[in-house]
Every structure is written in C-alpha cells, then in structure tokens.
Amino acid sequence: MQEPTFLILTALAAGPQHGYGIMTDVASISAGRVRLRAGTLYTALDRLKSDGSIDVDREEIVDGRLRRYYRLTPPGAAILSAEADRLQANARIAAGRLKKLAGRTVPAGGPVPAGGTA
Amino acid sequence: MSGQDSPDSRAEGGEDPSAGSRGQLSADDQASASGGSAALERRYRRLLAWYPARHRSIYGDEMLGVLMAAATARGSGRPGVAESLNLIGSGLRARIGTIGTGTDPAWRDALAVYSLVAPVLVTAAIYRAPWFLSFLLWGRGGSRGGIDPLTLFHFYTLPLPFQLAGYAKYLITIASPLTPVVLGLLGLRRTGLLTAAVLLSWTALQASLSWEIQASNTVAFLALLAVEVVALMASHGPQRGLRLLTWKGLLIAAPLLALAVTAGLEESGAFGVMHLSWSVVVLAIIAMAATLASAKARRLLLLFAIPVSPFVILLVHPYETSAAVKYLAPAFLSLVTLFVSRRSRRKPSATGDLGQVA
Numbered sequence: 001m002q003e004p005t006f007l008i009l010t011a012l013a014a015g016p017q018h019g020y021g022i023m024t025d026v027a028s029i030s031a032g033r034v035r036l037r038a039g040t041l042y043t044a045l046d047r048l049k050s051d052g053s054i055d056v057d058r059e060e061i062v063d064g065r066l067r068r069y070y071r072l073t074p075p076g077a078a079i080l081s082a083e084a085d086r087l088q089a090n091a092r093i094a095a096g097r098l099k100k101l102a103g104r105t106v107p108a109g110g111p112v113p114a115g116g117t118a
Numbered sequence: 119m120s121g122q123d124s125p126d127s128r129a130e131g132g133e134d135p136s137a138g139s140r141g142q143l144s145a146d147d148q149a150s151a152s153g154g155s156a157a158l159e160r161r162y163r164r165l166l167a168w169y170p171a172r173h174r175s176i177y178g179d180e181m182l183g184v185l186m187a188a189a190t191a192r193g194s195g196r197p198g199v200a201e202s203l204n205l206i207g208s209g210l211r212a213r214i215g216t217i218g219t220g221t222d223p224a225w226r227d228a229l230a231v232y233s234l235v236a237p238v239l240v241t242a243a244i245y246r247a248p249w250f251l252s253f254l255l256w257g258r259g260g261s262r263g264g265i266d267p268l269t270l271f272h273f274y275t276l277p278l279p280f281q282l283a284g285y286a287k288y289l290i291t292i293a294s295p296l297t298p299v300v301l302g303l304l305g306l307r308r309t310g311l312l313t314a315a316v317l318l319s320w321t322a323l324q325a326s327l328s329w330e331i332q333a334s335n336t337v338a339f340l341a342l343l344a345v346e347v348v349a350l351m352a353s354h355g356p357q358r359g360l361r362l363l364t365w366k367g368l369l370i371a372a373p374l375l376a377l378a379v380t381a382g383l384e385e386s387g388a389f390g391v392m393h394l395s396w397s398v399v400v401l402a403i404i405a406m407a408a409t410l411a412s413a414k415a416r417r418l419l420l421l422f423a424i425p426v427s428p429f430v431i432l433l434v435h436p437y438e439t440s441a442a443v444k445y446l447a448p449a450f451l452s453l454v455t456l457f458v459s460r461r462s463r464r465k466p467s468a469t470g471d472l473g474q475v476a
Binding site: 018019020023037038039040041042043045046062065066067068 | 173176177179180181182183184185187188200201204205206207208209211212
C-alpha cells in the first residue's frame with residue numbers, strides 16, 4: 001500500500017470526511033510531510049471506492065456545490081488494520097536491531113551520548 | 119448519462135470556508151475575490167476537462183469545491199503549476215483507465231487472453247527466422263546482418279566479443295515482443311503498455327522508412343502489436359489472461375505451439391517457413407479459443423484475425439498483392455471489431471453507470 005492511500009484510510013478511520021477535510025487531515029497526520037493534490041486524492045478515492053474499501057456516507061449541498069462525505073467500510077478497515085500491523089512489525093524489528101547495534105558499538109566505539117541507546 | 123449533477127452555481131463559489139481553519143478571509147478580500155473566483159473557477163473547469171466525462175459527472179463538481187477551497191486557503195487566485203500538472207496527469211490516467219471499463223466483460227476477457235498469448239506465439243514462430251523483426255528493431259544494421267548469428271555463415275569465425283554482441287542482439291530481438299507480457303505478469307501492466315506502445319511506434323517508424331513496410335510479416339506484426347496495445351489498455355492484461363486459460367486449452371495448444379516452433383526450425387526457404395509458422399499459429403489460436411467459453415472464443419478469434427488477415431490475402435493472391443491491400447484487411451477487421459464491441463457495450467452501460475455512482 002502506498003503512503004497516500006494509507007493516510008487517506010487513516011483519515012477516514014476517524015469518521016466520515018469530505019474531500020477537502022481528508023486533504024487537511026492527511027497533512028496534519030503526516031505533520032505536513034504529505035500534501036495531497038486534488039488529482040491524486042480523487043484518483044485514490046475512485047480506486048478505493050471501486051474496490052470497496054470506502055463508500056459514500058452522505059451528500060450535502062454547501063453554497064450550491066456538492067460535497068460528498070466518505071467513510072471507511074469494514075473491508076477497508078481490515079485492509080488498514082493489516083497494513084498498520086505490517087508497518088508496526090517492521091518498525092519493531094528495526095528498533096530492536098538498532099538497539100542491538102547500539103549495544104555492540106558501546107564497548108568498541110567508546111562512550112555514547114546520554115540517552116543514545118534508548 | 120448520470121443523474122449526479124447538482125445545481126451549478128457559478129457565482130461566489132470560492133469563498134467556501136470548508137473544514138480548513140486557514141481559509142479565513144476578511145470581508146474586503148471576499149468582496150474583491152468574487153470577480154476573481156469566477157475566473158478561477160473557469161480555469162479549474164478547463165483543467166477538469168482533461169478527465170473523461172464519466173469521471174467528471176461523478177466527481178467534477180465535488181473536485182471543483184475542493185480545488186476552490188484549497189486555493190482560498192492558499193490565498194491564491196490561479197491554479198498552481200504543480201496542481202495543474204497533477205490534474206492533467208490524473209485526468210489522462212483516468213482516461214486510459216476508463217477505456218476498458220465501458221467494454222463488456224467478455225470483450226475484456228478476450229483482450230486479456232490475447233495480451234498474454236499473442237506475443238508468445240509471435241516469438242515461437244519467428245525465433246529461428248527473426249530477420250524482419252531484426253530489421254524493424256535495428257534498422258539497416260539488422261538487415262545487413264553483420265552480427266546476427268543466424269544470418270551470417272561465418273559468424274563462428276568472428277572474434278568472441280562480436281559473437282556475444284550478436285547473441286545479445288538476437289535475444290533482444292526475439293524477446294522484445296515478450297517484454298509487455300512479462301511486465302504484465304509481474305503486475306506492471308501500465309509499464310507493459312508503455313513498452314508495447316514504444317515498440318509499436320519504433321517498428322512502425324522503421325518500417326515506414328524502408329521497403330519492409332510492404333512485407334506481410336511487417337503488416338501482421340504491426341497489427342498484432344497495435345491490438346496488443348489496445349488489449350493492455352482495455353483489459354486487466356496477461357495476469358487475468360493466465361487465470362482464464364484452462365488446462366484443457368493449454369493441452370490442446372501445447373502440441374500446436376510445438377509445431378509452430380519446429381516449423382520455425384526448418385530454415386530452408388525463410389519465406390515459406392514464415393507462412394507455415396503463421397498458419398500453425400492460427401490453428402493454435404482456433405484450438406485454444408474453442409476451449410474458452412464460446413462468447414469469449416468468438417471475440418478472441420476476431421481479435422487474432424486482425425494480425426493474421428494479411429497472410430490470408432497473401433494466400434489468395436500470392437504475387438499481385440499491393441501493400442495497401444495488406445493494410446486494408448487488418449484495418450477493416452479492426453473497424454468491424456470496434457463496431458461489434460461498441461454495440462455490445464451499449465446494453466449494460468444504460469443501467470451500469472448509475473449503479474456505480476451510488
């Protein structure tokens with residue numbers, strides 16, 4: 001799963017949101033690192049909708065313009081959960097190995113700054 | 119087509135405060151922006167025209183709202199460059215993606231099988247006599263055969279580097295039609311599509327610069343590649359094709375494929391060998407198509423008839439065949455295929471489109 005897809009599903013895990021809401025939420029989840037453009041967002045939404053990961057929750061007319069709210073479906077939640085588990089497992093292994101690496105380098109490479117092995 | 123259109127108000131659509139807290143404008147800004155926002159909306163509408171009509175009817179109005187809200191939050195009066203390129207790119211991609219979605223499933227499945235089988239059969243038929251393709255790929259260097267292992271009698275007396283270069287060139291030549299299939303099987307259908315399109319443009323260009331353009335082999339190869347490009351565009355590609363092939367189909371096709379390979383082995387009279395190989399290829403296709411569901415089989419046969427048709431004409435008029443007639447046959451069959459597939463597409467789309475929207 002690509003990161004924008006992961007972030008869109010994560011945004012919708014908080015509850016139904018409309019397009020612009022997803023855009024701002026994705027920016028805040030990723031601490032401003034990922035800024036979705038409208039084209040990318042709607043390509044992803046169209047694909048996620050057609051494979052059943054998300055669905056239209058409701059439609060509103062705001063200032064004469066259609067605003068559609070999307071929600072995560074149970075299959076979408078399952079996919080997001082599996083991806084989150086995978087990322088977590090990877091992160092755990094990385095953290096564990098880094099800890100070991102730090103442990104090995106302490107006796108050989110001299111002193112390590114305080115808190116460096118944490 | 120779809121009943122999703124909401125009332126479309128052109129005026130003052132841009133001051134949508136939306137969910138973002140950054141989209142706050144002062145009253146003065148709003149007053150001066152209302153004229154500019156109509157112009158901005160027009161610009162965005164023009165960019166959204168890159169999307170196919172189906173996509174626009176579902177998402178057009180909604181995307182416009184998002185684009186206007188984002189522009190307001192940025193405080194900018196015109197679409198950004200990166201934003202515009204993103205819209206154009208996404209729109210074009212959606213256009214390519216929807217070429218297949220209107221097609222009925224039987225056609226898409228037939229195209230999927232074609233995208234897998236056609237290049238394999240070509241390689242099987244020409245691997246021993248790849249001269250015309252060698253020429254199309256490498257230009258004059260291919261026809262002169264300087265380092266082609268199969269065209270040069272004293273090839274084995276050449277220094278080793280030349281021999282290796284010759285083998286490399288030969289392998290690239292016969293494997294080139296397979297590249298889109300391999301990419302498709304690896305799940306890279308779009309890259310495969312791009313490769314097939316580049317191969318088609320390049321070989322067509324090379325052919326048009328020489329007499330090769332009149333050869334039946336060339337006409338058939340170009341037609342086959344053109345259908346391959348359409349097949350990769352409009353179907354789920356070789357991966358799906360592989361799933362559709364049955365063991366029964368493979369069992370019947372295998373001996374015929376072997377026959378095509380051995381026909382290619384008979385090196386005497388390359389001209390005759392090519393025709394023999396191709397006719398065996400046709401038999402293999404018919405046999406395989408017969409084992410698929412009948413609706414798909416008929417469609418697959420029609421698809422394969424396009425590249426094979428120049429040879430049929432050659433059989434009827436062995437010596438007096440102009441290049442134009444050879445190109446007319448596949449062109450005519452392509453039109454027939456297009457017409458038939460359009461007609462079968464109309465039926466499901468009347469109800470199918472609306473169902474997807476909701």
